[in-house]
Amino acid sequence: MLKIIVKEGENIDRALKRYKRKYRDVKILQQLRNRKQYDKPSVIRRAEVKKAAYKEQLFKED
Template identity: 60%
Template sequence: MLIIPVKEGENIDRALKRYKRKFNNTQAMRLLRDRKQFDKPSVVKRAQKLKASYVQKLKTQEELG
């Protein structure tokens, strides 16, 4: 549970903004979206490998030039 202490005389919009920022940092929505549908483990591994190769390619390009 997120706890947002509201200071006396603080604007409610400011407190809501802090709440939204803290909620986004917990990545709760990402977890909910991931659970919405099932992906086979082989599909997940394939996506991870593709992402890793893409990142590796970017790093090698950065080193070269």
């Protein structure tokens, strides 16, 4: 469970922004989506290689 301590005099919007950032960094939503269905390790590996090739292509064009 994520806990965000709101500091004295801190704006609630800022605290909410910190919570959202922490939630995204912990990758809870990504874990839930991955657990919905089983993927074979070979399929996971193939997706990782495809993603790496895409990222390399983006940096190569610059």
